[in-house]
């Protein structure tokens with residue numbers, strides 16, 4: 001099957017530090033692909049190269065046949081790629097509802113629309129969609145709150161709702177459960193499973209192995225900018241190199 | 253003593269008296285200027301220090317329209333609005349490549365450039381220091397075409413026969429103010445307005461959400477430039493004269509003060525801020541030493557002179573000192589501006605006179 005996202009030969013240096021070293025990755029459509037690896041392995045850097053925050057020094061990133069190199073972040077999103085960041089990036093001064101309506105408008109009306117005359121009060125369809133989405137991530141009752149007042153875990157779920165409301169083709173998640181209590185983590189896993197079952201392709205960075213093994217169809221292991229192993233969850237579990245590099249020899 | 257109090261009071265009340273339609277015109281015009289500025293600064297957070305340039309451009313455009321086309325205010329304000337927007341598009345396009353303080357400095361630099369150009373290279377258009385004035389011999393092609401003859405006097409602007417000075421001028425400005433306020437309200441409450449608030453909140457997230465922030469900020473900049481051009485046009489309508497000092501940085505700063513004083517990002521705040529500043533300016537700059545002496549003549553003579561010499565620092569030309577002090581007090585104690593004051597008073601009143609006893613007080617923390 002042709003991959004939805006194809007990463008070839010990507011290198012990225014920060015000064016003397018080689019953050020990504022000859023990374024190759026194929027993401028199959030309709031799968032959940034987990035990227036794991038120790039702190040500083042280059043996982044977030046890799047996602048940054050997918051969404052236009054960083055440009056690789058060498059290499060190509062292709063999404064559904066479009067090269068993403070040098071596209072602006074909003075252009076990449078308009079192609080159908082949404083991302084949850086490692087530190088939640090939300091519209092802190094706005095209400096939860098507005099936070100979710102904005103990405104919906106972006107998807108519906110494009111990167112710019114001078115929609116200055118119709119009142120928000122009349123946008124019942126958009127409002128309904130946003131409320132539904134917030135309820136899905138468990139923030140339904142909080143929809144009128146200002147986003148800054150949320151806990152870290154809730155901010156993460158809000159950001160997830162902001163991505164999901166766009167019905168992206170590819171969803172990039174940078175540690176979607178970090179900072180969440182166990183119960184919330186399990187809810188998030190269930191939610192992500194539901195999304196995956198709708199056929200949305202996902203790339204998930206996670207440290208929590210429980211999350212990784214409940215979701216992933218395929219796992220890539222990154223260490224010091226290198227992909228050291230790749231395969232189905234069970235193969236990765238037993239791979240001695242992974243245990244060596246990633247867990248210092250401990251059992252996963 | 254009573255007499256002196258009386259004279260002081262009359263100075264405070266006088267602006268609302270029959271003799272002051274000029275001040276009312278200023279309320280309306282600077283209200284428009286501040287409403288437009290607030291669409292940029294209040295919603296997107298981009299702090300422009302050069303909006304007076306568009307005010308000046310609006311005035312020059314209006315006066316030229318009077319000279320060339322017609323003394324009717326409608327084409328004048330229309331063209332002033334358009335040209336304000338056009339120049340804003342130009343300056344905004346360049347300045348918006350930067351954010352924060354760099355953006356502010358770029359706008360300031362552009363405005364000072366316009367100011368200097370108006371005094372030097374552009375004198376054929378601006379008439380330099382004298383300012384652009386009407387002349388009896390101006391062509392006024394539209395007026396001529398419609399057979400309108402002003403005779404041997406210097407014409408003044410009129411709307412189909414209604415002169416635009418005094419109260420009629422104020423009513424005209426007030427009608428435009430209401431229209432401008434309505435448009436601003438629509439913008440605030442629209443999806444576009446929400447996007448502008450998102451620009452202020454976090455631009456990065458917007459980009460990763462598929463929105464191009466640049467045209468949003470530019471649209472806000474152009475709209476606010478159009479408001480400024482319109483306000484400048486109205487200044488010329490009520491007093492057909494345009495000078496470069498209208499573009500000076502102090503004028504740009506003034507609209508910032510008006511907006512912050514009234515309440516940045518609120519709908520009504522800028523109008524109130526503009527009104528407050530123009531009102532106090534009128535009172536304080538009208539005082540002079542003899543009026544002060546008269547006001548404090550109930551004091552012993554030495555004390556009277558001491559008080560007067562201190563007070564005179566704050567009035568007349570020194571009125572900006574008062575404005576600065578007033579501004580500091582507001583920013584420190586009411587960071588949300590006068591509108592926050594209104595809101596706080598509203599809360600107190602609500603609590604005092606309760607919305608009914610069955611309202612549960614908030615549960616105390618454990």
Ligand SMILES: Nc1ncnc2c1ncn2[C@@H]1O[C@H](COP(=O)(O)OP(=O)(O)OP(=O)(O)O)[C@@H](O)[C@H]1O
Pocket residue numbers: 014017019037038039040041042043044045046086
């Ligand atoms: N903008 C940057 N400038 C300089 N160095 C950077 C930058 N971003 C990341 N790095 C460095 O690149 C390396 C990889 O960082 P990255 O954030 O990709 O790691 P990660 O795998 O996401 O780690 P974590 O699990 O802690 O999130 C780190 O050593 C980091 O310090």
Ligand SMILES: [Mg+2]
Pocket residue numbers: 043044045086174
């Ligand atoms: Mg990371």
